[in-house]
Amino acid sequence: MGRGKRTLPVGRRSVLAAVAVVCAVTVLAAPGTAFAAPDPSPSASAATVSNEELEAVRQKLEKLYHAASVATDEYNAAEEATEKQSAQIVALAKRIVEGKEKLAELKKRAGAAAAAQYRSGGLPDEAHLMLSDDPRDFLDDAGRVLQGQRATKGLLAEMARTQQDLELYAKDASARWHKLEAGRKAKAAAQKKIEKQIAEAEKLESRLEKEEKERLAQLEEAAARKAQTAWLDSGVLKDLDSKASKQGRKAVEYASEQLGKPYEWGAEGPETYDCSGLTSQAWVSAGRGIPRTSQEQWRQLKRIDIADMRPGDLIIYNADASHVAMYIGDGAIIHAPRPGRTVTVAGAGSMPILGVVRPDA
Template identity: 90%
Template sequence: MGPGKRTLLPGKRSVLAAVTVVCAVTVLAAPGTAFAAPGPSPTPSPNASSSSPPAPVSNKDLEAVRLKLEKLYHAAAVATDEYNAAEEATEKQSAEIVALAKRIVEGKEKLAELKKRAGAAAAAQYRSGGLPDEAHLMLSDDPQEFLDGAGRVLQGERATKGLLAEMTRTQQDLELYARDASAQWHKLEAGRKAKAAAQKRIEKRIAAAEKLESRLETEEKERLAQLEEAAAYKAQTAWLDSGVLKDLDSKATKEGRKAVEYATAQLGKPYEWGAEGPKTYDCSGLTSQAWVSAGHGIPRTSQEQWKRLKRVDIADMRPGDLIIYNADASHVAMYIGDGAIIHAPRPGRTVTVAGAGSMPILGVVRPDA
């Protein structure tokens, strides 16, 4: 079944097509539930026309589809944040393992050198007849030689103690590095599993959303897009009517302008979950790379951006600031002024300009605070 076609029995265009979308919404209510095949069409009465067009899907039914799509793509966005966080963690853990491996190699080389020096000291004692330095001094008849030798013995004892202490410390360091490396391997494996699980959730939600949309006819898709635009416009209008922009200081910093310029240059590029450019982006991939271009590295995910960046009041918002959306901080956009944002919305969409109040705002953060 290709996009834009309903699931119908061959040769049948019955009134059941009008309620297919509503049935799909009901079936998709539980994540992972498969679409049920439509039942057979009733036998038409002698007066019924076999070529009659299907009944149109009502706006009420399309609104139900819109809300279901919104939930599916929101779930995909949450999973995308989890995937990005797991990817960032595995990269960090891999780097730490490499660093620990270098320390272990260096520690083993140092320990081998210390053992070599200790062996040389033992060999020197053997060559002197196996007697300790103190015994040789006691057998000396020259008082000056005795005094000079006593100083050398004290220096030798200190050097030997220092050598043994350094060998002990090096051995302890090696054991610590080995334990740390083992712990990082366990974390790395856990991160890989979390990343794989998040990827499955993303693909599952997106596939369900695409399947739902594929049941719509072209005209219905157009009406669905109009409903989405109307919902966003209504939310944006309510946000503006609240007077939130009345005393807004919209002067951007130099870094903020650079970040906005970068984000603006990406307009029209496709959304792709997990992507950081330069051809495709997800929401936090766009904002993080925009600020990297401005000379400020920031967290990769929208949730970490919300946790770790400085929060500012909406009334103090300026271009370049990041607006975090939804109660779970699952979406992020860049404020560009005049009540507008640039963001990468969701799969099937491109980087675009939208109203800052068109989605539920959690708060605002400032990367260059």
């Protein structure tokens, strides 16, 4: 499913994705099964980098990519906020235009009413009564004048309210414009953080020889397997037998079809994803909109005990909720790990779990 390859029909892609998931789950899912952590040993032609030094590199890379993940959440949140503020400013601008048009029409009507009153009200009421041939005509005219006066007062009051509304709209638009500018600055700052952390990680990795990179990959896999084994051996899945909801199945199917696609920070597909871009779009495809970032998914979605977890639920990782993955059953997840990696299947316990949330609770 990588870029540049022939596009398969959707049904075929689903089958292949399902096969990949089943194969991965077969390996990941047996509670109580211990994973043998490989001990990468330098070959005879290996460089001077020891396993201890490579482990230090692994931990450093983990910290750098974690920092990039946190900054990515900041970027996504700022982007979401700027889009929201922009839409609100456009709506306010439309209301201001409509308010000005309404005010102009009210002024026109009030002017016409005032002119009519002036033309009919040049003499005192007593004079109109004495000069009138029929007192009833006078009373009818007086009633119409009174109605006109009331209508004019109503027009003036509506003009005042419209003017106040316009002033409020203008203040609101100004405040939202300042928030928009603040959001843009936050977005730019987060982008710099991401690029800095990723560049530093790539620079660190580029110093390693091919054989050292292979040993580093083995260390990463060993650390993940060790964590997954400990998680499974804890008995966390012992009584877990929950089936996915209809929407949950659709979300898992979508995530499965993205296997092999590259990670890209700030991306929501369809060619690349970051972690929360993958989970949010998977649930959009299932007919349920959810927050864009992993931190907001943790804050806003209903939290579920691990013992009640079912496929389609989202597992939030790290104390700062900086990573998210989709649980697919049998102790496995699908997630977009980090820059330089692709959407993949992994052990649900291979990273520090903060908690579980359910989009369709």
